[in-house]
Amino acid sequence: MSRRVLSPVVRETLHGLVYTELRRSLIHGLFDAGETLRIQEMAETLQTSTMPVREALGRLVSEQALEALPNRSVRVPLITRERLEDLARARRLIEGQIVMLALPNLTPGDFERLRRLTKEYDAAFGGRADRALRASELNHDFHFHIYRAARSAVLIPIVESLWLQSGPYVRAAARLHDEARDIPATHYHWALIEALERGDGAASVKALTDDIARSFNLIRGQLDAEDAGERTAAYG
Structure with a gap:
């Protein structure tokens, strides 16, 4: 029970903050349609490691806010x-x-x-x-x-x-x-x-x-x- 209570709060908080920031940026139109979002560049901009960025982008792909590309990067969907x-x-x-x-x-x-x-x-x-x-x-x-x-x-x-x-x-x-x-x-x-x-x-x-x-x-x-x-x- 103590292990569950003392789960890594800081890590989860960081992952949540990265997701929230990327989500906010998408809602308010800070990225262009078709723009590619590269994990390393996003991590450098957000001043964090690549792991929370990768997880946040994966969540946003599952929510249809982003599209996964064959080269493992993601992009904002094109306007059609x-x-x-x-x-x-x-x-x-x-x-x-x-x-x-x-x-x-x-x-x-x-x-x-x-x-x-x-x-x-x-x-x-x-x-x-x-x-x-x-x-x-x-x-x-x-x-x-x-x-x-x-x-x-x-x-x-x-x-x-x-x-x-x-x-x-x-x-x-x-x-x-x-x-x-x-x-x-x-x-x-x-x-x-x-x-x-x-x-x-x-x-x-x-x-x-x-x-x-x-x-x-x-x-x-x-x-x-x-x-x-x-x-x-x-x-x-």
Whole structure:
């Protein structure tokens, strides 16, 4: 019994910290789609040995956030139309459902925090390049503050997995976003807050799904433009 109680806590903590840091980086789009992650380079960056990095990358491969390559390295999955549509559909379905579950549990204090997060997000989005991570963190905090109100131990991990897989798409969409032309990043956040305060489930789900679709639509438009260019080159 004493051997089990005195298991190597430090080692397990280190492995968990490495996994958490890599997972956070993927969620917030700090890696490009198709980018190769090499164990030795990751270990040097994180200032740790290769073992916790290898285990963390293996976990992330099993969660479909990364892909294993034949040379024992891993990469962030490439952006494809099939994967884009699959992720967009899954997020609309699951996150729409969790918003409906959260709706009756939200309090005035929750709405005050959602408004504050949205104002901070608005100030951070589109600013200096070094504020992109902060904007992503605020967006994550906004959504998951709502989702946690659903009080679902089953759905929250599913949503977290979808966000983990969506990271490269969010990164690509941020590069395509045009502040002068496109709808502001917080437009649907304000619409969602207003709908939730009214207790309007249908309007809440619409605001949420419109927000999810914003990033995916930007990438879909880029893919359409690339396909059109290839057809023109082939038949022009």
